[in-house]
Amino acid sequence: MEITKPNLSFDHWREKIIRVFYVIVALIFTVETIVFFAFRSNDLMGEGTTDFQYIIKYIILPTVINVIVVIICHRVNAMSIKAQIKNYFLLVTVSVMAALLAFIHYTVGAILTIFVIPVFLTILFGQKRITGIISIFNGVLLIISIIHASMNNQASIYFYLNAAVAITLLLSAYLLSTVLIAYNKASSDYVYSSYQTQLSLNEEARNDSLTGLYNQKTFQSLLKGAMEKARHHKTPMSLAIIDLDDFKYINDTFGHLEGDQVLLQFTNLIKQQCNDGEAYVSRYGGDEFAVIYPKASKELAYLRLETLRQRCRQIPRSKIRSGEISFSAGISYYMEGEMNENLLFHQADSALYQAKENGKGQTVIYPY
Numbered sequence: 001m002e003i004t005k006p007n008l009s010f011d012h013w014r015e016k017i018i019r020v021f022y023v024i025v026a027l028i029f030t031v032e033t034i035v036f037f038a039f040r041s042n043d044l045m046g047e048g049t050t051d052f053q054y055i056i057k058y059i060i061l062p063t064v065i066n067v068i069v070v071i072i073c074h075r076v077n078a079m080s081i082k083a084q085i086k087n088y089f090l091l092v093t094v095s096v097m098a099a100l101l102a103f104i105h106y107t108v109g110a111i112l113t114i115f116v117i118p119v120f121l122t123i124l125f126g127q128k129r130i131t132g133i134i135s136i137f138n139g140v141l142l143i144i145s146i147i148h149a150s151m152n153n154q155a156s157i158y159f160y161l162n163a164a165v166a167i168t169l170l171l172s173a174y175l176l177s178t179v180l181i182a183y184n185k186a187s188s189d190y191v192y193s194s195y196q197t198q199l200s201l202n203e204e205a206r207n208d209s210l211t212g213l214y215n216q217k218t219f220q221s222l223l224k225g226a227m228e229k230a231r232h233h234k235t236p237m238s239l240a241i242i243d244l245d246d247f248k249y250i251n252d253t254f255g256h257l258e259g260d261q262v263l264l265q266f267t268n269l270i271k272q273q274c275n276d277g278e279a280y281v282s283r284y285g286g287d288e289f290a291v292i293y294p295k296a297s298k299e300l301a302y303l304r305l306e307t308l309r310q311r312c313r314q315i316p317r318s319k320i321r322s323g324e325i326s327f328s329a330g331i332s333y334y335m336e337g338e339m340n341e342n343l344l345f346h347q348a349d350s351a352l353y354q355a356k357e358n359g360k361g362q363t364v365i366y367p368y
Helices: 011-041 049-078 083-104 109-125 128-151 159-208 215-232 245-256 257-271 298-313 340-356
Strands: 238-243 280-283 288-293 328-335 363-365
Touching: 011 049, 011 083, 011 109, 049 083, 083 109, 083 128, 109 128, 109 159, 128 159, 128 238, 215 280, 215 288, 215 340, 238 257, 238 298, 238 340, 245 257, 257 280, 257 288, 257 298, 288 298, 298 328, 328 340, 340 363
Parallel strands: 328 363
Antiparallel strands: 238 288, 238 328, 280 288
């Protein structure tokens, strides 16, 4: 099973929230329009207020401002700037929308409670510092809105009660947000730790513990997949089986630590020679390696192995006590017909055996 890394980027979620902003703007426009017709039919427009004035003040002007603010937020989110700036801009945008609504409807004290929305939205970003800054920012907007409303109305005890409730809710939103942020952080830390553990276990299951190359089980899966692609796309594909010469002698003479050093040196060389996607290298056995060339002809595979052989000869003696690394290799290649992965491997293994019979230190292509 493929292990999927958790998506820790906020780009996707900011985009979703901005889409919600557009929906909110449409909802505010719809509600304001419905209220206009309700007030108009019940003669509640207010003395001296014409239909045109009402539409401009409560419908057109706030809608235009909200749309402009959200579009700017959308553009900022698409810019190549720091994610932290984008996060703050998103929260400031919803704060401005809340402030605009509070300023327009200053006769309704309860509308001041909308300033808790930006504070709760900070939970998404999981940083108490952001929550604190946005809480202070919205607190300032709330106080300004209260002063604005009191200057344009005959403030009653109920108005001040609504203002007190709004301030209390804002403080409560801040305190609850910090608790939820701490909880989410503990949760995300656990999830990420679990992911790292699963990834580590997955690597152990797929890779050889000494060399870090693919193990035999993974090799079988990769070989089957490479053959299916070659068959489907009608492209060349080759397989090489490599065996280090006289490896048993190295282990018996210089010890297993020196043998491991030889394996690691050879692994480093073959990794340097094989770019991602051009070859899949596996440690098939003790001193045996398998290399899948998913898009290479037998001739190209042969040239790559001979280049690898030249690099093995250039290793300084000081790095390996046992001297030059020598290997024998057998190559087989995909041919249309009844070819399968077992037959392809058998042919490469047979070519390797022939290379050993010929005196080692060489590469043989099947059929030889």
